[in-house]
Amino acid sequence: MKTTLICLLTLLVSLKGISQDSKLTVAILGDQTIAEVNINTDEFMTGIKALMDMVEEEGKALPESYSLAVMVTLHKDADTGFEVYSKPMLDPDKVSAMLKKFRMVKMGRAKFIDFPVVIGFDVGKNFEEIEIVSPHDKIVKEYEEANLAQKVLLNKQWAAEHLPILIAFENGVEDKFKGVKDFGVQLSKLDFSKKQDIKKLTDNNHNYWRATMEMSSGNLLIPLTKILMLMSQGEFDYAYKFAEILPMFSENGTAATGYLREINWRLGIFNTQLEQEIGKGIALHDNGDYEEAISVYKAILNQYPNSAWTMYEVYFSGNAKDIQEGKVELEDRAEWDKAKIAVYGANPLYNMDIRANTGNEAYLLYRRFEMSTLFKNKDERLKDVFEYADIAMDLGVYDFAAQLFWLTANYDKDASEKSLMRYMYCLEKLGVKDLKDNFNYDFEKVFKAIEKEKEDEMKNSQAYQQMKKS
Template sequence: MNKVLKSITLAHQLKIAFVFFLLTINTMVFAQQEPELSVIFLDNDKIASVNVDEKEFLKSISAVIEICKKDFSTISADQKIAFLVIAHKTEKPTFQLYSNPKISTAIETKFLEQVAALNIGNTKLVDFPILISVNSKFDETNTDFKDIDLPNQKKVTAYLNADLKTKAELNKNYAINEALPVLAAYQTIVDAKFEGVKNFGSLVAKTAFRDKQDVIQLTGNNPDYWRATMEMELDNQLIPVTKIFMLISQGEFDYAKKYIEIVKMFSNPETITHHYLIEITDRLKLFEEQLNTEINKGIAEHDKGEFEKAISIYNTILEEYPNSSWANFEIFYSQSELNKKTGNTASNSIENWNLNKGKILNHNPFYGLPIGAQSPEDAYLLDRRNSLSQLFKNKSLQIKDIETYADVAMDLKIYDFAAQLYWYTSSYNDKKSNSIYKLLYCLEKLGVPNLKNNFKGNFEKEFKSIEKNQEKDMVKSDAYKSY
């Protein structure tokens, strides 16, 4: 490595320490034989260091607890109370009081008036819901209070019951309103010497992701993105996970999933970043199951020769989620078969395929294209795409497979993805220099040439060698020769 690197000051120096917000009060009792009170953080407690003024927030929640202790100190053991407090970013906090059996209106009104008089500050980024319970265990909350509507449960129920279009919007909103603001906040608070992390976080924080954004330009073509990647500890995936959520914000779930598959392998479960990675993984799994069910309905009609019905189904899917590479392929395929059936074969031209191919690959550049090659090079690249299905079958070969994946991505000119994978393999591969040179070659292709100044080497020679080896591997391949 020393032979290749001029400086490793960018590499693996920064590990952002997430400061978790912990109240000293988790479970308390008023006194012996008196009602038991517990405080449960329903969501976002681990991001309190960037989400609230901790000192003031603790003070205000402690004041709420004192009112609970005072007003409910004499209730019987059979009386159960649940008080939901939700601090918001811009609005006044939401208060909801539940009781079983139902307490008198006078007691409820008095309690709520006292709490409403408190100064509970706004959050900085996202809602902070807290449940204060008296004589009720958290895992029995829904049993004790039939009408309770906890925000985290409400969110899950809404997602599960949503149609495809709504699920897509909920995923985008989750990225825009929750994940990206938090991830950007952790980047902007780092020491100024970590310039890449700080600059990239500032860019994310000020970008309007509700508008159409070119995520590759904001990340792959951005020197700060790559410097930030190199400044982070390898197991803290803050930067690539931010890219994943940028893709999600634009509805590009297919490409985001490709990143998720790899990034999860290196993500430390103890980081805040990993929490968001798992959340979006679960969301996309449910989304994909619903999407696949609908696409398979179209395939069933296609297989019966009912091409118009299949096309109608795919059109409905694409109206709800236009970025599905699979649905875009299937509608092209059914339309091609319909053209044959109706004698409109002129529409099945290579030009038409190339136009539709672009729609498919724009959403998933790795999509396997089961259409005949148009040149020896095309045959080779098609074979390279198809070879990806053989990867990651043996966990002991994981790093080797990631390097192969990166090589295929580089052959396909998917340079941003290839560079990300080469960064991983550069830290685990015995031949680190090869991964570094390939990484820097990809960055050169992305228009980020200056980061190579942090490394030693004859880059012109190495880059020519990479291209020469690519050409040699292609020409000697069976797929190329068979065309």
């Protein structure tokens, strides 16, 4: 059972006066950091205190060999749910009588998602004396057993269900954080179970970037919101790129930390299963069965249409088949030029390219490859984040670059000013031009210097030079 113990619910201890030798134990099952926006705290605390009294009374009435636990779940669209667990098993009539009594307690409803709490009597400090199946355990089991298509649907539903929680946090900030509040108000009007333009809502949105700048450095509520927005639309490839990096900057105890852990768990399992499915097609390709491989890849895309890797493999097997049949020459890249639009659309940071015809293309091909060389040394993570952002900027992935440059500007003293200048440059490219007015720099001069530096880096690179010689 996954529980979040909160020191016997410190506030409840003060209300109830639980002594050190009390047999009562209380735990929240899940993420307690969202409680402030998900439940009516006063109503909940009054109800839970009354329920604790009842559980203690019922527990004391049982023989000493018995352990008793009651799981109470606040629902959004239904009355509070109660489940009784005991060891040994209680008589069904006794359980029914307990439930009738417990259901008299009024605790209100959850505002967004289920909010489960368990109260135990003589169950041990961590409920080790009794077996409880928590709601989270059920979710984990369902997700792990789901096929690829089901995981796609579960992830989209989960993201759309949890976005209102993040939006509620944004709407609840003080008025002085205008960017955060305006961003939250903007999103609160939308239904993320339906198609939404995420680029317009984030990349090209003044409020999104102002909100990013207004949050404290360790509170990643705003980029987390973007990740869930991407997931709600089934854009897992790109969402995962953000989710992999952000945890190293997330402050413990914030809602973002728990969510990032959940996202990486979900997408990690999803990508493992996706890799296994793609592997079946690769094995067919390696045997020269290109048509069968393409059929496997297309079946994957029917379940998860936004897989950049699968799209690449469709092109790769199709191109191999065309070469084998004499339809195209080995050097022909016309089909790749068509295919890469969708590949990079699903994942603009996909690290594969095919071939280059110009020095500029050769340099960008090499820059894509360089991404795979990053994050090998834990002691150089900040440096690698900056380099990752710099590569993204070279590739024109300005939203990702800006997010990472802002993070390094706050955490890497040596690169702070350089990161800030590049952050503003990326915003300029995204069409968000007014936020630079908050800083006393000659940005016209700064931006020209950045462009000159990047041009020199490209022209002096080995990849560019070799292409110019050929």
